Amino acid sequence: MRGDSTRSATPDTSVSGVVWDLGNVIVDWQPRFAVAAGVGEAEAARFLAADDLDFRAYNHGPDSGQSWDDAEAALAISHPHWLEHARAYRRHFEESLRGEVPGTGALLRELDTAGVPQWGLTNWSDELYHRYAPRAYPVLALLREVVVSGTEGVAKPDRAAYDLTVARTGRPASSLVFVDDRADNVEAARDAGLHGVVFTDAATLRLELRGLGLPV
Secondary structure, three states: OOOOHHHOOOOOOOOOEEEEOOEOOOEEEOHHHHHHHHHOHHHHHHHHOOOOOOHHHHHHHHHOOOOHHHHHHHHHHHOHHHHHHHHHHHHOHHHHEEEEOOOHHHHHHHHHHOOOOEEEEEOOOHHHHHHHHHHHOHHHHHOOOEEEHHHHOOOOOOHHHHHHHHHHHOOOHHHEEEEEOOHHHHHHHHHOOOEEEEOOOHHHHHHHHHHOOOOO
8 A cells, every 4th residue: 555655754864774664665566466376367356355354454464473374274264255365365475576666676776885774674474575585586685684574473563563673773763764655654663763754656765765864
């Protein structure tokens, strides 16, 4: 979900590091392609638009540390008519990864060249992140660490996810800017003391980061 970027951080030259969300900021993530690979386009569209099942809420379970086996077992009881669709998403997950979001990789590379430290904070299941992401996205190697919610058992917008990430950086929250495409996640980051920018596109983000004093 794209958020409103009008509440971006106020320019502040004290910012010296960047924390990146991954999905739909660096990684173009489109779950319908994975679901469609198993059940077809029409069924994928029905599943992702279902009134009786919120896909994001379902996906948040594994993102928060639940196993996919347990998530699917629970769905088999609560929504058995969607089980085949959910299994298709997991089985064909690699199809949901559609390359880099245009322009963002260039920003990571420029920041890295300039010596600006960067980290990741992603809502992603432990199983699927480690199996697919580093191999599919070499640009992630520019990040000093990626805090994976499913590995840690805590997901955005829980305050603990931000506090953990800040602790891993070894820097004050006020020296970091967090970039995410979801306004609620950015708001939570601000509440945790970080600067926050809602991502819409790389060109706008470049201006936002430049306004914070970063060399892009």
